[in-house]
Amino acid sequence: MFLCNLFGCSGGVCSILKNLQPGEVVTVTGKSGNIIGPAVFTNFNPNTCIVTLEEENSVTPPTTSITKISCKEIESITFIS
Structure with a gap:
């Protein structure tokens, strides 16, 4: 069983990503400070x-x-319009 099945992908950023539509352009900052993007969200x-x-x-x-x-x-997450 996956760890996230035990604790759930809920709250904060996870909740935002659950509702994000594929094709949205975003910039993501990881907890390590690494910046990804601008990038196209494809899947959650x-x-x-x-x-x-x-x-x-x-x-x-x-x-x-x-x-x-x-x-x-x-x-x-930063959304780019």
Whole structure:
């Protein structure tokens, strides 16, 4: 059984991500201070608490990085309009 099934992905950032629509552009700050984004939110798995983000790299040729992070390890989310 997954840890998040025992304790739930609820409250704070996890609750925001549960309701976020795929395709939203966000910048995420992790609890370690690492900044991810701007990135496209693609998925939230409520069974594992894992968020999937796609971030375009600014190298030539352009590439896309896929980042998976637990919602419990995210300190803040900035929405980009």
